[in-house]
Amino acid sequence: MAAAKPTLTDSLSFCLAQLTAAAGEVLGGGKDTATNETPLGRALLALRTRHVKAAGGIERFRARGGLRPLLALLRRAAAAGPAPSQAGPGSAPSSVESATSAGPAPSPGPAPSAASSSTPSPPGRLRKTLDLALSILANCCTEGACRAEVRRLGGILPLVTILQCVKTDSIQNRTARALGNLAMEPESCRAIHSAGAVPLLVESLTACQDSQCLQSVVRALRNLADSPQHRLALAQQGAVRPLAELLAAAPDPALTLALVRALLELSRGCSRACAEQLSLGGGLGPLVSLASHPKKAVREATILILANLCAQGLVRPALGNAGGVEVLLGELRRRRGPSGAGPASQQPLVRAVCLLCREAINRARLRDAGGLELLMGLLRDPRASAWHPRVVAALVGFLYDTGALGRLQALGLVPLLAGQLCGDEGDEEEEGREAASWDFPEERTPERAEAGSFRSLRSWLISEGYAAGPGDISPDWSPEQCPPPPPPPEPAEPASPTLGPTSLRTARTLRTPGRSPAATPEEPWGREGPALLLLSRFSQAPDPSGALVTGPALCGLLAYVTGSPGPPSPRALRILARLTCNPACLEAFVRSYGAALLRAWLVLGVAPDDWPTLRARPARRQHRELGEMLLQNLTVQAESPFGVGALTHLLLSGSPEDRVACALTLPFICRKPSLWRRLLLDQGGLRLLLSALTRPAPHPLFLFFAADSLSCLQGLVSPTVIPALPPPIPSDLDPPSPCLYEPLLGPAPIPAPDLHFLLDSGLRLPAQRAASATASPFFRALLAGSFAEAQMDLVPLRGLSPSAAWPILHHLHGCRGCGAALGPIPPPGQPLLGSEAEKALEAAGRFLLPGLEEELEEAVGHIHLGPHGGPESVGEVFRLGRPRLVAHCARWTLGPGQCPRKRALALVGLVEAAGEEAGPLTEALLAVVMGVELGGKGSSLEC
Template sequence: MAAAKPTPTDSLSFCLSQLTAAAEEGLDGTKDTATNETPLGRALLALRTRHVKAAAGIERFRARGGLRPLLALLRRAAAAGPAPSQASSGSAPSTGSPGPAPPSDPASAASSSTSSPPVRLRKTLDLALSILANCCTEGASRAEVRKLGGILSLVTILQCVKTDSIQNRTARALGNLAMDPESCQDIHSAGGVPLLLESLAACKDSKCLQSVVRALRNLADSPQHRLSLAQQGAVRPLAELLATTPDLTLTSALVRALLELSRGCSRTCAEQLSLGGGLGPLVSLASHPKRAVREATILTLANLCAQGLVRPALGNAGGVEVLLGELRRRRGPSGASPASQQPLVRAICLLCREAINRARLRDAGGLELLMGLLRDSRAQAWHPRVVVALVGFLYDTGALGRLQALGLVPLLAGQLCGEAGDEEEEGREAASWDFPEERTPERVEAGSFRSLKSWLISEGYAAGPGDISPDWSPEHCPLPEPSEPSSPATSGPPSLQTPRKLCTPRRSTATPTEEPWGREGPALLLLSRFSQAPDPSGALVTGPALRGLLAYVTGAPGPPNPRALRILARLTCNPACLEAFVRSYGAALLRAWLVLGVAPDDWPTPRARPAPRCNQHRELGELLLQNLTVQAESPFGVGALTHLLLSGTPEDRVACALTLPFICRKPSLWRRLLLDQGGLRLLLGALTLPAPNPLFFVFVADSLSCLRSLVSPTESPALPLTSPWDLDLPTPCHYEPLLGSTPAPGPAPDLHFLLDSGLRLPAQRATSATASPFFRALLAGSFAEAQLDLVPLRGLSPSAAWPVLHHLHGCRGCGAARGPVPPPGQPLLGSGAEEALEAAGRFLLPGLEEELEEAVGRVHLGPQGGPESVGEVFRLGRPRLAAHCAHWTLEPGRCPRKRALALMELVGAAGEEAGLLTEALLAVVMGAEAGGKGPGADC
């Protein structure tokens, strides 16, 4: 088959020459128009269908300089075409001159009073605009068109030629150009937006409408341009068209345009979309089968939530259920990434600012969804926003009950000092729309407070919006006026007194004292609301909740929010919380953390942290424990504590016995419960059981120390503590002369003891025989050793024999007993000290036993000793040493951390057989060792 005969239009050069000729000579020149039109038309058609669409065709067309004559042709065609009949009176009519019009002269745009160009001109415009629109899909071509002034030419054509096909291709070219920020700015500046909106209102062709909608979407490339489009009325016609068009393709274009225009949704955008009836169609399209339409619609609804004025109407249209369902789907096992959930989380949190939407959200399972977000560590950046949203339910009793059942309180407590993300700042328009008429020009109020005003009125705390001072808000809450204390529970600083009712101060000329409102403010506001329940013990008086509150109070970089202090004071003053404080070791935690300065994360190894405000924390802890003391010593408290200790579970009984010394000062009560009813033995018996609390040994050691001070109140820990042993003066040694190392008058040795090592030690038979019944029988009795001058002593090392020989010859306190005692840090079991103690017992030398035990105490329980040494000493199993260990542990003024570590060592050394430890601790607590020597204290 023969190849097709080539035509002139196959050459790009031919087409460009025709285009250049038409641009230079014009369409109405002296030449025969009919003759010139046919080659131009064929050239334009070839450029559009063949050359531009070929691979790299746009680049070649631009490189050959095709854009300049193409734009010139468009300007001449626009000048030759008619101007619209509604052209402004200031537009000068064209003279119809065939000469080229300046690119920047808009006066050449108006040339006729008819709105339809001739067929020949319309065809030329169609082809030229189609070629230009295709070229503008390339970035370099867009830049050259902008430099050549093509944007103004297109705007002129859009203004002059109202044919649908021309409008369609012009809008398409403008939409492609708008893909560059510079071109987008030029289109806005040239007045293209009003002309596109005119086309949107007048055009009936679907393809033309799609091109116009796309152009408007691309023109919304920045917040400033989106605001400008909304202010020029671009949103409402799009919403109206969305509500009426049945065309699915146009619907998709409209949804995408509304999504772009609603980013950072302005008030004007929300108003126009609502007035245009777009909310209902958007909610309906959220279930569209096409995924792109569905997702764009849902994101548009999420963007609209940024404006409070539209949120009630959005909720009435079903937007709450749609957004909740979509977020639930995205959080499912096969859901999207956390980043895709962010706009939905923000939208749902904003919907919580209006009462009507809160009710819808609660009924649709939104509370469970918000709680799931709080539990999700991946959503940590959104936690502050979620907590602020939950503040909206502050006076919804049903919702609060549900949130408490879902475990909100420990999560809030964790938020107080957790490393959560910062809450994003919302604009003024995002505030609650429950009271839209309220405006405070001096200060932008928080959105949550706008919602709170409605609740204050509904609850009867205020008569109307004007009854609430704009100077008061949760962020800037004045402290309550100090009231006269009616009981010890209400005494103390005003910031710690429990408020009787919520008082909303009215306007006053005095400047109120403002409370800090930081990231922890919303969480504290909710916790405060929970603490005002008749019995908040089940939620707030728990380990996690108390740890969160105390961590905030002690770890805040500045002064803590007084609301946190009031929560703690309110809980400790509530009789319904007393048993919970006992069961959860709450009272012990208050004392350990605030008074002693031992926090859970500082135990057993202290962490490096900034210097705490010890005095303020100690004062707070003592005040809170005083509140609990008032409750415990009331008739109700006595009954509750007695019931817990006598009839409670084993865990409750131990907790009650441990807590009593902290909150009970009546001797008749603590003696009856701890001593007569066996509470103290019950507590000591629990030491060998698994610890019910990480700080259990800190609690027990502190409890025993407090009980000891109650039993013996005259012993003051403020006095300097010294070891009685340190006051003993060394005595002369009576055995050294027998060794011959020092010349001294006296009797010579008449006996030698032979050790297993072969060492011979001199001795005097008469003196040794009087030291103990054992040596009397051995050396002066009927045994063969009584006749020997070299008496073997089996099973005795030289280091253990040394204090024995000194003791046999009358040495008391000469220092020989310290010889076999290893220094602190070395084990006593298997040492010479243990062997010497065993020998003293075998040889019936109780005085030596006591002296050796004192030596062990001097070395290991003195100033150089520590908690580890206490355990080593106790492992020797000697009752007197066990008492010394207990005394060292519970010594008044002992460092609380060392005291607890020592108790841990004692329990570990005692093992399951804790009888010796129990008796030793009992003796020390009850003062049975008073008057005896005890080890010194090391704080």
């Protein structure tokens, strides 16, 4: 088959020459365009079908200068239409440059739709020329370099003029397509807006019937919504309502996709105008229906549109009535599922669901659709921590929904709220005034930072005639100091008060419904405000103990009160006071060790995070006063007839854990001697507590609480008796007693030794037989009896080291307090078990030297339990198992004036040292608490 014969139109040069000639005729004004219409049409057709569509064809067309005559040809078409009525010769925007065009460009502007509707259709040949030229231009504008060239040559204004003057569907389609391609760049987008194209495109939406043309117009509007300012301009010029009406008319699938994509762009940062038009256009119902569309692109775009609309309070009730609540909840639940998307895709849905909680009708729908469980799941998810403040603020909407509050409490909301009080992650995002609840639309105000109480007060002042208008009153207004009103602002610049960050924090308040606006007190409303409000609501229940009087809830409240950088919210203090004054909470405070926690955290300044490390964080005076006040509230409840019965029941009939908790708590909240004596002494509460020390701890701070409780009980039993402490350590200024053994050690001993003791190491120690025999029954039998050693001058002492033998030889020769007993004692921080001190004590017992044993024990106490000793030494001393040292350890642990942290650490060491043999420790602590000695001396109180 022979190849096709080449034609003139196969040459790009020929086609460009025809295009240039056609443009030049018009610009020169000397020829009839009808004579050259057919060659021009063939050239344009070849350019569109072959040259521009070929690989690299658009770039060659631009490089050969084809855009200039093509735009000149379009100006010719624009000049052929009727002159616009709105723009004059100087009205072209500065961004549309036409200085480099081939001739004087006309300056038409957008005309009213009424004027353009009467424009007759162009002749068929001119319409074909326009179709081809616009198609070529639209294809060229798919490349960035061509878009920049068209903008430089001033090609946007002719397109807007054609859109205004020629109402043929095909020409409108290609013009809208070219404008849509140009709008892909911000500079061109601004120029198109400035040229007045938006009203013409909106008019085309209602006038065109062709689906292809509508798709091009919709796409152009979508591309023109490239910034918040342009989206607002489109909505204000009525671009949203026609789109919604087209969507409600159930168009074909391609147009449906174009519509939802355009609405998605226009609804970003949804403005009031956008929401109103979409609702008035009947688009809410179709959008909800399209949320289940089989095509993924349509479905996802629709869901995001619904989420964007939730930013406007005026449309949320209608959206809920159309089924939007269920749709958004279902989609969020799906995305949070195992096969769902990541957190980024969930964020708009979380925001939308939280905003839906601001209206009562939507809260009811959300509650019935399982939204409470979904919100609780978000609060439990650490990956969603950035949204936690928003979720908590949304749950405030259910403040007076008793059923919802009960469900939230059952789902574990209270500990999560307590954890939010001091959380650092996430922050509640500020919403615009349009996002306010539509349940009270009259309270909408342009000032974002104004408090609810201030808004109500201002409305009341205006209604009563005290103020002429909103501008007369600022948030800093007060009746005592009422400055003259400022001059009215200019109409173009509405007044809004400027508040700093501090003012924003203090001015954000919550109005209590049902209260007079002028009587509503200002409540600080910081980041923790929503959580505190919900906790306060829970605390007002008849019996809030099950939810609020728990370890996590109390820890959260106390952490907020003590850790707040500024003054804590009075609401938190009221919650704590309300709980401690409620008789129904008394048993919960006992079971959860709440009273002990209040005392440790507020009065003593020891938080759970401070234990067991010794962090220097003294309790502040205001915290200490708060703790004492709360404990006094509990004391009032405990000493009432109801409290006495409750505590007696817990101690005698409760579970083992409850009985221990009751015994530990009683010294903190009972001040009546008859009550605590009966419960702790007569009915065995004290022994119950002591026996629980060596069991598994029921609370992380149990041993700290126990040490503090025993110390408090000791103060109750013996408020004026100070337990005996070890005698003071001899100072360097007080010379020790004279040593009677030292004269035997010199080169000329006086008197001369008549005996030597031989140690296992081979060391020989001199001694006096008579003095040694009278010091101990053991040595009397050994040296003056019938044993062979009585006749020996060198007596072996087996199993005795030199360090251990040194205090024994001194003691045998009458030394008392000469310092020899301090020799085998290791310094604090070194173990006593296996040391020379233990060997010396063992030898003193073996040789029947009780006086030496007591002296050695006192030396151990002086060194390890004196001013230079620490709580870690108490357990080491206890491990020696000496009764007097055990008593010393107990007295050191519970001694008056002892640091609470050191006291608790010492008790921990005692418990570890005691192990399973808790009897000696229990008896020693009991004796110290009761103010008696282990030998039976002292008070006659029995337990």
